[in-house]
Amino acid sequence: MGDQPAFTLNIDQNKYLPLDGREVHAILTVGSTGGAVAAQPVAAEAAEVIIIDTSGSMSGSKIREARQAATTAVQTLRDGVHFAVIAGTEKAWVVYPGGTPHLVRANAATRAEAGRAIGKLLAHGGTAMGEWLKLAGHLLTAHPSAIRHALLMTDGQNNERSDVFASVLSGWSGAFVCDCLGVGDDWVPAELRKVAEAMLGTFDFVRNQADLSEFFRRLTQTSMSKTVAELSLRVWVPQTAQLKFVKQVSPTLLDLTGKRTDVNPLTGDYPTGSWGAEEREYHLCVEVPPGTIGQEIRAGWVKLVRPDTQDVMASGNVLAQWTDDLAQSTRINGKVAHYTGQAELHELIQDGLSARAAGDFGTATARLAKARELATESGREDTARLLEKVVEVDPATGTARLRRNVDKADEIELDTGSVRTSRLRREGS
Missing domain, CATH: 1.20.120.1690 (Four Helix Bundle (Hemerythrin (Met), subunit A))
Structure with a gap:
């Protein structure tokens, strides 16, 4: 277990409720050391797909910057990582590697070949992001034990019907993490927000297209630093209670409530995506039935679980205690x-x-x-x-x-x- 990341789970809350108090709030701080990656003989298996918008609006300097950025991302991949590059218009196709769509291992030769293929990309056609994500999903799911990640860049508005786009997002949600970048001022933040929320990723604005390569390098580097493919927050609440919401609140806001997978009637798993050395915070709200003065209950039991092995990495309790002390019950946790x-x-x-x-x-x-x-x-x-x-x-x-x-x-x-x-x-x- 020496190369395994160590996880911590700390819970901040004011457990005291007034006599008619029903809502219990807690902030869960989850931290990871990331594991001794450098000391590991074999780094975590990873699969990466780089998705470049090559629609007509990407003409001129934008496509040149995009080619440069995609090449930078490929150069940032560490040896042995499985990867592919996708070009997207109203359809999607694999720019590299050629032949039947698949991922290849990164090494000096494949990175150079990918760079040459990227250098030939031209801008034409429309925008159908669902098609791009579908192809990425098919490529990545061929590597079930890898840390799966896609990087999507676009400068325009999605031309797909909204119901078609929504069904792709719900169908592939949880299959891989996707970080998105919007370039220029003609894209719609709400569209990339939907991708980021469904795929547990980030979305960001590249205000100056000359910075695109740096964004690609940074996001690829972050993806390369992940050591655990998937962790879930497993939350139990008592039979008489109701879990109102589970939200990631730092470093970004992400509502996980609708992503629940039932473990049993009182327990659900909430996906958090892949992890490296980092810290994130989550906000939990539980509604409990009224209690009596002095009564203390466990309002929630939270475990950090690896879904593949069911190993519990860390755990903690969310408590509730009723009091008639106004000073105690009205204090809001910082x-x-x-x-x-x-x-x-x-x-x-x-x-x-x-x-x-x-x-x-x-x-x-x-x-x-x-x-x-x-x-x-x-x-x-x-x-x-x-x-x-x-x-x-x-x-x-x-x-x-x-x-x-x-x-x-x-x-x-x-x-x-x-x-x-x-x-x-x-x-x-």
Whole structure:
């Protein structure tokens, strides 16, 4: 077990509830040392698919930057990793390797061959991301024991019917992790958000296309550092209780509630994707029946489980105790308060941008002004700066109004950045 990652699970909560209290909130901090990868004779088996949008909108400098970025990603793959490169238009095809669609092992020769094949890519046609993901899925599922990852880059809007796209996402959800990048200002953040949520990945905005190679290198490097293919949060709640939600709250917001797989009537598994040396935080909410003063119950039992082996890597308890001490029951745990605020900030930004797009400027102004206030209060200076570009507040009267000419790139950056959260600052830091 020397090369196995070590996992920790810490639970932050205020267990005390008033007599009529029903909701128990807890923040789970899951940490991993990642395992001694460098010391392992064989690194974790990995399978990687790089997906490049080659639709007509990618012409000119964009396709040149995309070719360079894809080549950078291939160069970043470590020896022995299985990989392929896909080009996507209204259909998808394997650019490398040739012949029957399959993955090949990375070495100096295959990386050079892939680079030559990528160098011939041209821009033409439409955009059907579901087709791209389907082909990636078929390639990756041929390697069931590998850490499976895809990297998808697009600059445009999906031309598929929304029901077709949704069925691809639900069909392949959990089969592999997919990180997405949007380039330029003509793509729709909501579409890549759907991919990231279904495939437990990230999505990001490449504002300056010259930075594309660096984004590809960084995401590929992160994928190469993963040592465990899949972990689940296994959550048990008592028969009389109801699990309201399970959400990842750091480093990004990701609602896992709908991804539950039943283990038994009281227990469900929630997928978290692949892991390296990292720390993530999750917010759990359980509704319990009313109790009596002094009564303590276990409101939840959380285990970190490897689904392939059923090994329990770490575990912890979520507790509830009823009290008539007002000071105890009204104290909100700092981490719970912080991440509840971060989720509210995300919601305000999403609501505000949607209202603005729909022409409901009153709602948009109210939501975005409140978001700006919350971002400032919670130390999200980056988000506050972006909000200032969309909504202005008169310092004398406090009146907020939407700015008339907003740069589309600023709006996309605000939208995509709203899923990233800040960590709770430690006292004195």
